[in-house]
Amino acid sequence: MTTHHTVKKNTYVDSVSLMSISTKANQIEGVTQAFVAMGTPMNKEVLANLDLLTDELDAATGGDLMVVLEVENPDQLDGALQALEDLLARKNNDTGASQTRYRTLDAALESDPDSNLVMISVNGTFAAREAQKALNGGKNVLMFSDNVSVADELALKQLAHSKGLLMMGPDCGTAILGGVALAFGNAVRRGTIGIIGASGTGSQEISVRVHDFGGGVSQLIGTGGRDLSAEIGGITMIDAIHALDADPETEVIVLVSKPPAPEVEDKVLAVAGKISKPVIVCFLGSERNESPYANVTFVAGTKPAALAAVLATGVDESTLDLHSLNWPLIEEVRAKLNPEQKYIRGLFCGGTLCDEALYAALAKFPDVYSNIQKDPAYQLSARSASKAHTFLDLGDDEFTDGKPHPMIDPSNRLARIVTEAADPEVGVLVMDFIVGFGSHEDPVGVTIPAIVEAQRIAREGGRHLEILGYVLGTDLDTPSVAEQIAQLEAVGVTIASSSTNTGLLAREFVAQENN
Amino acid sequence: MTLTSLFAKPVVVNLGLDMFADDITRQGASAIRMDWAPPGGGDPTMVAHLRALEEPALAATIDEANAEAFARITSAQPVLTGFGPAIDVVPGMTATTILHAGPPIEWERMNGPMKGAVTGALVFEGLATTVEEAYEVAGSGEITFAPCHEYGAVGSMAGVTSASMYMHVVENKTHGNIAYTNLSEQLSKILRMGANDQSVIDRLVWMRELFGPMLAEAMTLNPDGIDLRLMMAQALHMGDECHNRNVAGTTLLIQALSPYLVETSFSNAEKRAVLDFVASSDYFSGPTWMAAAKAAMDAAQGVENSTVVTAMARNGVDFGIRVAGLPGQWFTGPAQQVMGPMFAGYKPEDSGLDIGDSAITETYGIGGFSMAAAPAIVALVGGTVDEAMDYSRSMNDITTGNNPNVTIPALNFMGAPTGIDVRKVMETGVLPVINTAIAHKDAGIGMIGAGIVNPPVEAFAKALTAISSSYTA
Numbered sequence: 001m002t003t004h005h006t007v008k009k010n011t012y013v014d015s016v017s018l019m020s021i022s023t024k025a026n027q028i029e030g031v032t033q034a035f036v037a038m039g040t041p042m043n044k045e046v047l048a049n050l051d052l053l054t055d056e057l058d059a060a061t062g063g064d065l066m067v068v069l070e071v072e073n074p075d076q077l078d079g080a081l082q083a084l085e086d087l088l089a090r091k092n093n094d095t096g097a098s099q100t101r102y103r104t105l106d107a108a109l110e111s112d113p114d115s116n117l118v119m120i121s122v123n124g125t126f127a128a129r130e131a132q133k134a135l136n137g138g139k140n141v142l143m144f145s146d147n148v149s150v151a152d153e154l155a156l157k158q159l160a161h162s163k164g165l166l167m168m169g170p171d172c173g174t175a176i177l178g179g180v181a182l183a184f185g186n187a188v189r190r191g192t193i194g195i196i197g198a199s200g201t202g203s204q205e206i207s208v209r210v211h212d213f214g215g216g217v218s219q220l221i222g223t224g225g226r227d228l229s230a231e232i233g234g235i236t237m238i239d240a241i242h243a244l245d246a247d248p249e250t251e252v253i254v255l256v257s258k259p260p261a262p263e264v265e266d267k268v269l270a271v272a273g274k275i276s277k278p279v280i281v282c283f284l285g286s287e288r289n290e291s292p293y294a295n296v297t298f299v300a301g302t303k304p305a306a307l308a309a310v311l312a313t314g315v316d317e318s319t320l321d322l323h324s325l326n327w328p329l330i331e332e333v334r335a336k337l338n339p340e341q342k343y344i345r346g347l348f349c350g351g352t353l354c355d356e357a358l359y360a361a362l363a364k365f366p367d368v369y370s371n372i373q374k375d376p377a378y379q380l381s382a383r384s385a386s387k388a389h390t391f392l393d394l395g396d397d398e399f400t401d402g403k404p405h406p407m408i409d410p411s412n413r414l415a416r417i418v419t420e421a422a423d424p425e426v427g428v429l430v431m432d433f434i435v436g437f438g439s440h441e442d443p444v445g446v447t448i449p450a451i452v453e454a455q456r457i458a459r460e461g462g463r464h465l466e467i468l469g470y471v472l473g474t475d476l477d478t479p480s481v482a483e484q485i486a487q488l489e490a491v492g493v494t495i496a497s498s499s500t501n502t503g504l505l506a507r508e509f510v511a512q513e514n515n
Numbered sequence: 516m517t518l519t520s521l522f523a524k525p526v527v528v529n530l531g532l533d534m535f536a537d538d539i540t541r542q543g544a545s546a547i548r549m550d551w552a553p554p555g556g557g558d559p560t561m562v563a564h565l566r567a568l569e570e571p572a573l574a575a576t577i578d579e580a581n582a583e584a585f586a587r588i589t590s591a592q593p594v595l596t597g598f599g600p601a602i603d604v605v606p607g608m609t610a611t612t613i614l615h616a617g618p619p620i621e622w623e624r625m626n627g628p629m630k631g632a633v634t635g636a637l638v639f640e641g642l643a644t645t646v647e648e649a650y651e652v653a654g655s656g657e658i659t660f661a662p663c664h665e666y667g668a669v670g671s672m673a674g675v676t677s678a679s680m681y682m683h684v685v686e687n688k689t690h691g692n693i694a695y696t697n698l699s700e701q702l703s704k705i706l707r708m709g710a711n712d713q714s715v716i717d718r719l720v721w722m723r724e725l726f727g728p729m730l731a732e733a734m735t736l737n738p739d740g741i742d743l744r745l746m747m748a749q750a751l752h753m754g755d756e757c758h759n760r761n762v763a764g765t766t767l768l769i770q771a772l773s774p775y776l777v778e779t780s781f782s783n784a785e786k787r788a789v790l791d792f793v794a795s796s797d798y799f800s801g802p803t804w805m806a807a808a809k810a811a812m813d814a815a816q817g818v819e820n821s822t823v824v825t826a827m828a829r830n831g832v833d834f835g836i837r838v839a840g841l842p843g844q845w846f847t848g849p850a851q852q853v854m855g856p857m858f859a860g861y862k863p864e865d866s867g868l869d870i871g872d873s874a875i876t877e878t879y880g881i882g883g884f885s886m887a888a889a890p891a892i893v894a895l896v897g898g899t900v901d902e903a904m905d906y907s908r909s910m911n912d913i914t915t916g917n918n919p920n921v922t923i924p925a926l927n928f929m930g931a932p933t934g935i936d937v938r939k940v941m942e943t944g945v946l947p948v949i950n951t952a953i954a955h956k957d958a959g960i961g962m963i964g965a966g967i968v969n970p971p972v973e974a975f976a977k978a979l980t981a982i983s984s985s986y987t988a
Contacts, residue, residue, distance in 0.1 A: 010944060010972065012552035038557070062557025063944060101550035103912050103943045108528045108547050115547060116521045121531025126553050129566050130530055136571060140521050144531065166518060177525045180544040183535055219522055243518050437538040 001032065002074040004067075004081065005054050007039065011065040013088065021087045025069070028083045030076030035068040036084070040123075062125070105133050119182060120145055120169075127170065128152035135159050135167065143169030143224070144183050150231045153224070157235040166243065167236055172222035173200030173438075176207065183222075184407060184438035187476035191216015193309045194250035196240045198223045198257035201350030201407075201434065202284065202302055204472060205499045206254055209306030211474050212498075213320055215313060218249040228260030234268045241268070245275040252312040253279045254305050258355065259286040272296050278312040280305050284352065285359050301356060303500035323497040330508045333428075333494070336464040337510070341427030344506045345420040346391035347413050349406035349443070350472060353432045353499045354393040360503030361389050364511060371396050386420060389510075391430075407434050410443045414450040421454030421465055427510045428466045429454060430502060433484055435473035444471070444484040451491055466509055469493045470502040552944045555979075556972055561941055564983035568822075568938055573986065577938070580821035584839045585915040585934040587818065588879065591811035592688040594740040595803065598698075598731040600723075602678035605666050605695050609678065611642065613653075614663040616674025616872045617830025618845040622653050622660060626831035628709025628867045631958025632673035633660075635711025639719045640677045646711055662845075664826055664837070668695040669809045669872035671802050672707035672954055672962075673831070680719070681727025683803055685743060687810040694810035696803075696872075698722055698730070701796035703858075703962035708954045709867070710961040725781070729789050733775035741771050743807035747881065748921045750800075751931075756889035757804040758873060758882030759950040759965055764800040769793050805872065808879035815934075817842045822982055823915055824935040827878050827947065827970055831870035831954075836974045838937060841981055848973030853953045855966015856894070867956040869968045874949045880918050880931030883948035883967060884910045888923045892950075906948050907932065913939040913947065937978045946970055 013021070018036055025034035035052065037043040039060025047053040052068050060066050069084065071077050102108035109115060118134035120127050124147030131141045135156065143156075148170035160167035168175055174197070175182040179190045186204055188211040195210075197203025200222060207217050221244070223236040237255065244250045253272070260268065260283060272279040273293030281291070281298050282305035289298045297312075299305045303323075311317055344361060348354035354372060361368045367388035373379045380390060382398040392399070394406045394413055406412055413431070420426055433443040440446070451467055458465030469488045473481040485495050496502040520526075527546045529536040536546035555561025568574060601608045608614075613633055615625075625633065634649035637658070643649035652658065663670040670676050682695040700718060704710040734740070746767050753763030769790070776786060793799045812825045821839035828835050835845040850868035857863065876882035886893075887907035890900045907923060910932035917930030935947055946969035953964035 010556060010946075012944070040557075063553050064556075101548045103550050103552070103945065104939070105528065105530060105549070107912070108530070108549050112526060112528075112547055114520075115526045115528050117525045118528045118530060119535055119546075121529075121535060122551060123553065125557075125559060126562060129554070129562055129569070132566065133569065134528075136569070139528070140518065144535070166521070177521055178523050178544075180525050180539060180542050182525070182527070182539065243522075247518075247522050249522065437542075438534065 004069045006067045007060045008065040028080050030071045033070040039064040039066050109137050124148045140166045146171040168222045169224040172224045175222045176220035181437045186436040189216035192251035194218045194244035194253045195220040198227050199352040202256040202352030205302045206306050213310040215310040228264045230261040234264045238271050252309045254309045256282045280308045301500035303498040333509045337427040343425050344389045344428045346430040351393045356499050357503035358391040360507050407439045417450040421457045428506050430468045430506045433471045436477045444487045467493045470496040554942045564979050567987050581915045584815040584818040584821040584823040587814040588811050589918045591814045593685050593743045593807035593810035596686045596740040597684045597734040601682050612659045614676040616670045617828045618835025620830045627957040628954040629673045629831050631709035631711045632675035632706050635706045636675045636677040669805045669875050672871040674872050683806045685806040685810045690814040692813050694806045696806040699799045708961035709958050732779045736775040751888045756885045758876040760889045760892045761800045762797045765797050768800040808875045815839045822937045827874040828872045829869045834970050846974045846978040848971030853966045853968040857964035861963040867954045877949045880933035883950040885931045912945045940975045941979045
C-alpha cells in the first residue's frame with residue numbers, strides 16, 4: 001500500500017465536478033482510495049478522520065486542490081496519477097459550447113447589459129459578496145447557495161429592496177420566471193397563478209398541482225427558507241407580493257412556507273390584505289385558519305392551495321379531477337397489514353414533502369419522530385435508528401454531509417430503505433421521487449433495486465410491506481411523471497397523486513379506523 | 516415594484532453550477548457562463564477586504580484614481596536622451612553605493628547570483644582587490660545597499676549597479692521624470708547573472724572605458740533623443756514582446772544610434788568593436804525597454820487612492836510590488852521558481868529563484884503581457900501559439916485598460932493590457948505572467964535558461980490589506 005499526497009496550489013475545481021472526479025478516481029486500476037477536494041476546513045476534517053491528513057495537506061487553503069491517492073503497490077502510482085490528471089484535464093476542457101466564459105461578475109455583466117438575473121451557486125462563503133456586486137450592478141439575484149450568515153442575508157435583502165430588485169435566497173432552490181424554470185424546477189404550463197415560496201419543494205409541488213388541475217404559472221418566486229424569520233422579516237416575500245400585484249400576467253397569488261415567525265406572519269398578511277388580487281396562504285403547520293382580510297384565504301396543504309388558486313381564476317370545480325382520497329384502496333391495504341405493522345417510515349428527498357406527511361401523521365398519532373421535528377423529545381439524528389412513525393428529510397444538512405442533495409443523487413436513501421423493511425413494525429414505507437430541471441435523471445430507476453430488496457425482506461418475514469411512492473413532476477418533465485410511475489407500478493408500488501395525498505394515504509394505511 | 520423585464524424573459528448570468536446554465540439553455544433561454552474561482556484564493560480575510568473596497572463611493576474613487584494612473588502610464592513618452600556613469604547621472608548615487616534589483620534586502624539575505632554580482636562589482640569599482648575580499652567588504656557595513664527602484668532606476672537580473680557603470684538616461688517628456696538602467700553585458704556569463712570572474716570584470720571595464728563613452732558621445736550628437744515608446748511599439752509589431760525577445764528592438768535601436776556612433780571621435784576599430792558587441796546578442800535593447808517602462812510607471816507613482824501596481828521586482832529572495840496610491844512601500848512574498856527550458860546540462864534544481872527588475876516590462880504591459888505579439892518564442896515559455904494568445908487575453912482580467920499606443924497585431928491590434936489592479940488580481944486569482952531568464956543558484960555561473968513565472972500571491976494579499984486599511988480609513 002502506497003499513499004501519495006499533493007497540493008495543487010491555486011487550482012480551483014467546483015465541488016460537483018470534484019465529486020464526479022473523486023468517484024471516477026476511485027475506479028482507476030490499483031487505486032484503493034482516492035480523495036480529490038479543495039482545501040476547505042471541512043475537507044481537511046474528512047482527511048483527518050481518515051488518518052490521511054499530513055502537514056502539507058493541512059496547509060492547503062480553500063483555493064488549493066488536495067489530492068490523496070492510495071494504491072495497492074508502488075508501481076501502480078505513476079499510472080494512477082496520470083489517469084487522475086486526465087480526469088482533471090477533461091474537466092478543464094469540458095466547457096460545453098465554445099462559449100465565452102467570464103472570470104468576474106463585472107466582466108460577465110458588461111458582456112450583456114440586458115442581463116437581469118444573476119444566479120449564484122458557489123460556496124456560501126463567497127456568495128454574499130457576489131450577490132452584493134450583482135445588486136449594486138442593478139441585477140436581480142437568485143442565490144442557490146446556503147451557509148450565508150443572517151446578517152449578510154438581511155443586508156442583501158435590504159439593498160435589493162432599496163433598489164427595487166428581487167433577492168431570492170440564500171438557499172433558494174427554485175423559481176420560474178418568464179416561463180423559464182431556474183435551478184430545481186418543473187416544466188409547467190404558463191398561466192395566471194403566481195407562487196411565492198419560502199420552501200423549495202413546496203413551491204415545486206404547488207406549481208405541479210396547478211399544472212395538473214389545468215392551470216398555469218405566471219411566475220414562481222423563491223425567497224429562501226429564512227425569509228419569514230424574525231431576523232429577516234419577510235423582505236423578499238413582501239417585495240415579491242408587490243411585484244406580482246403589479247404583474248399583469250398574475251391573477252392569483254399563492255404563498256407557501258413553513259410557519260413564519262408570528263410577527264412576520266402578521267406583517268406579510270397585512271401586505272397581502274392590501275393588494276387587489278386573491279392571495280392563497282399555505283403556511284404548513286400553522287395554526288391559523290381564519291383570515292382577517294377578504295382577499296386572503298388560508299389552506300392546510302399544498303394540494304388545497306393549488307386547488308384554491310385554480311378555482312380563484314374562475315375554473316368550475318366540477319370540471320376538475322380532484323384526486324380524492326381512495327378509500328377502497330385504504331381498506332385493501334389495511335387488510336394486508338398484520339396488527340404489528342403499525343408504523344410509517346417516510347424517507348423524503350423533498351423537505352416540504354416530508355413536512356406535509358409529518359403534519360398529516362401528527363394530526364392522528366402522538367409518536368411521530370423526525371430530524372425536522374420541532375419538539376426535542378421527538379427529534380431524531382441522522383445516525384439514530386427510526387422509531388415508531390419516522391419521517392426523515394434526507395436533504396437536511398446532517399444527512400447530506402458534503403454529499404450531493406438527494407434530489408441530485410437519491411442513492412443515499414437506498415441503504416435506509418432496506419433497513420426499514422427489516423423492521424416488522426413497519427406497515428408503510430413512503431418515498432418521494434422528484435423529477436425536473438436540476439434533479440436526477442431517473443430517480444425511480446436507481447431506487448427500484450432497493451425497493452425490490454425491501455419487498456423480498458418483508459415477504460421472507462411473512463408480511464406485506466406497503467410501499468407508497470409519490471413522483472413530483474409533470475407530463476412535460478424529463479423523465480415524465482408517467483414514465484417514472486410506470487416503473488414503480490411494475491414492481492407493485494402504490495402511487496399517491498400529490499404530496500398532500502401522500503401524507504394522508506400513509507396515515508390512513510396504518511390507522512385502525514376512519515375518522 | 517415592477518420587474519417587467521425579468522418577468523418577461525430572464526437573461527441569466529450563471530455564477531456557479533454549470534448544470535443550471537445547461538437547463539436554462541435547454542428551455543430556449545440564454546445563460547452567460549462564468550469561469551469563477553474563489554476570490555482571494557479562498558481566504559475570508561481577503562474577501563472582507565475586497566468587499567470593503569466595493570462600497571460604491573469608495574469603488575468610484577478608486578476607479579477614478581486608477582483611470583488617472585492608467586492615463587499617466589499610457590501617455591508617458593519615454594525618450595532616450597543620453598548615457599552616463601551612474602555617479603554622474605543618478606541622483607543620490609555615491610562611490611560606495613551598490614544598487615540591486617527587487618525590494619530592499621540586506622547583504623546577508625542575498626542569494627547566490629546577487630552576492631556574486633555584488634562582489635564582482637566591488638572588485639570592478641576597486642573597492643576590493645579580489646572576490647574573496649569583496650565578500651568581507653560587502654559585509655563590513657561600508658557599502659550602502661539599496662533597490663534600484665528607489666533611485667529611479669531598474670536593473671536586469673541581479674540588477675547590481677555601481678558608481679562607474681554607464682547608465683541609460685530616459686526622460687519621460689510628458690511628465691518630466693527620468694529613469695535609469697545600466698548597459699547590457701550581452702552574454703550569459705555576466706555580472707547580472709551572478710558571474711564575477713576576470714572575464715566578467717574585464718568586460719565591465721571595456722564597457723566603462725569604451726562602450727559607454729561612445730554611446731554617451733553619440734547621444735550628445737542627437738539633440739532630439741530617441742522616442743522609445745514609438746520604437747517599442749514598432750518592435751511589438753515586428754514580433755518582439757520586449758522582454759525575452761528583443762531581436763527587432765535591438766535592430767531598431769542600433770539603427771537609430773548608428774548615424775551618431777559613426778560621427779563620434781572614436782577610431783573605426785573601436786566603432787567596429789562596439790557594433791560587433793551589440794550584434795553579439797539580441798539583448799542589447801532589453802535594458803532600454805526596462806528604463807522606458809520605468810519612466811512611464813514612475814509617472815503613476817503617488818496617484819492617491821489608486822490600486823494600480825507601479826512596479827514588480829525581485830531580488831532573488833523576495834518578490835516585491837509597489838502600488839501607485841501607497842508610495843514608498845513594498846509588498847513582498849517569496850520569489851518563485853521560473854519554469855522553462857534550461858541550457859543543456861542544467862536541471863531545474865540548479866536554478867536560482869526569480870530575480871530582477873525586468874518585470875517592470877510586464878508592469879507596463881509588454882513582456883509576458885504582450886506574449887501574443889511574439890509567437891516565435893512560445894517554445895521558450897513552453898507553450899503553443901494559442902496559449903501565447905491566451906496569456907495576453909487573460910491579462911485583461913487583471914488590468915485597468917489597454918494601451919492604445921502599444922498594440923498587438925495578432926489580437927486585432929488589442930492594446931497591451933496595462934495597469935495591473937491589485938483588486939482584480941485578488942478577485943480573480945489570475946496572477947501576472949512574467950517572461951524572464953533563469954540564473955544559476957550559485958554565485959559565479961550565470962544564465963542557465965529562460966521561462967515564465969508568476970508573482971507570489973502573498974505580495975498582492977499584503978498590498979490589498981494595506982489598501983483596504985488605508986483607503987477605507
